[in-house]
Amino acid sequence: MTTFAFSQNLISIVADLSRDIPDEMRYKRLLNAMQSIFPCDAAALLELDGSTLLPLAIDGLSGDTMGRRFAVEEHPRLARLLHSREPVRFAADSDLPDPYDGLVETEDQHLHVHDCMGVSLYIDDQPWGILTLDAIQPGTFDEIDPIELRTFIGLTEATVKAAQRIGALEAKVIQEQQLAVALIEGGGHTEMIGISAALNRLKDEISIVSQSDLTVLIHGETGVGKELVARQIHELSTRMDKAMIYVNCAALPESIAESELFGHVKGSFTGATSDRPGKFEVANGGSLFLDEIGELPLTIQAKILRALQNGEIQRVGSDQFTKVDVRIVSATNRDLQQEVAKGRFRADLYHRLSVYPVKVPPLRERDNDSLLLAGYFLEKNQKRFGVQGLRLSLEAKQLIKQYSWPGNVRELEHVLSRAALKAINEQGRDTRSILISQKHLGLSPEELFEESSPNEIVPEAYKEQISLKNATERFQKELIIDRLEKNHGNIAAAARELGINRSNLYRLLKRLGLI
Numbered sequence: 001m002t003t004f005a006f007s008q009n010l011i012s013i014v015a016d017l018s019r020d021i022p023d024e025m026r027y028k029r030l031l032n033a034m035q036s037i038f039p040c041d042a043a044a045l046l047e048l049d050g051s052t053l054l055p056l057a058i059d060g061l062s063g064d065t066m067g068r069r070f071a072v073e074e075h076p077r078l079a080r081l082l083h084s085r086e087p088v089r090f091a092a093d094s095d096l097p098d099p100y101d102g103l104v105e106t107e108d109q110h111l112h113v114h115d116c117m118g119v120s121l122y123i124d125d126q127p128w129g130i131l132t133l134d135a136i137q138p139g140t141f142d143e144i145d146p147i148e149l150r151t152f153i154g155l156t157e158a159t160v161k162a163a164q165r166i167g168a169l170e171a172k173v174i175q176e177q178q179l180a181v182a183l184i185e186g187g188g189h190t191e192m193i194g195i196s197a198a199l200n201r202l203k204d205e206i207s208i209v210s211q212s213d214l215t216v217l218i219h220g221e222t223g224v225g226k227e228l229v230a231r232q233i234h235e236l237s238t239r240m241d242k243a244m245i246y247v248n249c250a251a252l253p254e255s256i257a258e259s260e261l262f263g264h265v266k267g268s269f270t271g272a273t274s275d276r277p278g279k280f281e282v283a284n285g286g287s288l289f290l291d292e293i294g295e296l297p298l299t300i301q302a303k304i305l306r307a308l309q310n311g312e313i314q315r316v317g318s319d320q321f322t323k324v325d326v327r328i329v330s331a332t333n334r335d336l337q338q339e340v341a342k343g344r345f346r347a348d349l350y351h352r353l354s355v356y357p358v359k360v361p362p363l364r365e366r367d368n369d370s371l372l373l374a375g376y377f378l379e380k381n382q383k384r385f386g387v388q389g390l391r392l393s394l395e396a397k398q399l400i401k402q403y404s405w406p407g408n409v410r411e412l413e414h415v416l417s418r419a420a421l422k423a424i425n426e427q428g429r430d431t432r433s434i435l436i437s438q439k440h441l442g443l444s445p446e447e448l449f450e451e452s453s454p455n456e457i458v459p460e461a462y463k464e465q466i467s468l469k470n471a472t473e474r475f476q477k478e479l480i481i482d483r484l485e486k487n488h489g490n491i492a493a494a495a496r497e498l499g500i501n502r503s504n505l506y507r508l509l510k511r512l513g514l515i
Helices: 003-017 023-037 063-067 074-081 145-170 197-210 226-237 252-264 298-308 336-341 348-354 369-385 394-402 408-427 461-466 467-488 492-498 502-511
Strands: 041-050 052-059 089-090 115-125 128-135 218-219 244-248 285-291 327-333 356-359 390-392 434-436
Touching: 003 461, 023 052, 023 145, 052 063, 052 128, 063 369, 074 115, 074 128, 074 467, 115 145, 115 369, 145 369, 145 502, 197 226, 197 356, 218 226, 218 492, 226 285, 226 327, 244 408, 252 298, 298 348, 336 348, 369 390, 369 394, 369 408, 390 394, 394 467, 467 492
Parallel strands: 218 327, 218 356, 244 285, 285 327, 390 434
Antiparallel strands: 041 052, 041 128, 089 115, 115 128
8 A cells, every 4th residue: 555545544534533423433434444554355343341352343244243242261362362462463374263264254155264463452551452354365464564553553542532532421322332231140241232223212212211210111022122121221220239130920820929029927828937028128229020010910910009109018927018119110012001901900000010111122123133133142152052153154144134033032042042053963063164054044934024026016106105226126135035045045156147247246235235
């Protein structure tokens, strides 16, 4: 690269430092400038969160990479980068497993990275994350100017610090890339994965209601993650330093429900050999999550209503009332308004519980979040099953995006766990990169989103509503998918049938969101 071109790229980065632009765009522009200066096939910016590296921006890597979480202790290359203050380059024949093997977007998904390097990023002398560069061709980074590289590293650190300062000065904290942390039973944290508009709206609702003590009713289909939403509401509230107690109302027999919720005194019934506090008392000062609230018997509903109205509970067998300070968060997959109309749920309790209703969107309404979630679950399964890499084939990615997921996030997690086991059994546990294909997913074609065929006659009314650009892109998608399926995912063969260059087809696949 000429000195002039290098200077122009640096000027563009410096200009961005003072601009109020979203972090995602800022980091993406940074990677674009880097690839102009240091040509490579893939690049990524990862932030350190505890002992895990989280991708903030990628270029040239599979889309599901953004959903993956790289535990430093499980990836020796990333660990070496993080612990070095100097750029690190790995030999082409290095025996250290590469976390990006199979993730670089190439026509051959089995092709591995052969030239890779990276640098650690420090903010105020504290490790912040890493910047990685990867190339398929060995020797790609032989001619990198160390002075130019060090200059770029400094600007990258300045960019990160600028983003942090701008974020700290904003009146409203931007939630789109904020980690959604929730306390889970047994300790640890979990995260809401996704960048769809539907999920961001949900995050906004959580951010708003978490700052109050209002009772919250979370409703949504089975498997959408209602418990995760409840835990995040608690974790972002002023009660976060207290416990959130979980109660599965559907698994609570009526005979012991009152004792479980409100406690009992010694001798109040057979088996009550000592005084025992209930869930309300245990949650005092914190939050109480009543999952599947619609399954509670009417008799118990009345007692919960009294606790909500007066802030008092009474142990079974006691004539004393105990004051409790508990924030109630409940969840259901039932339509409680219909349950009220049918006499199966108390209207007064429903109105007490639903002061702030929160709807969790089904996975089918979350755009391409399914692919990011797939990356997240596969990274977890790598550790769970003791394998080096689990990757998705092109057809598998497309099927994951097209499937309607009636069982939502829970179904996706279970499907990927089964698919991983099948692929491991077929390809061997010691295989460097295990490829999960469409057949391993075992999804029913009846649950695919309905799409019209290219030969279908479009109604006149529809023709008036759709733009030429959208209609053209839709036809291109359908035709390309048909040719890829016909040729079993072979891009070169599909390109020949379509009469275009293979590289042009690959770029078209990316533009249309098919990979």
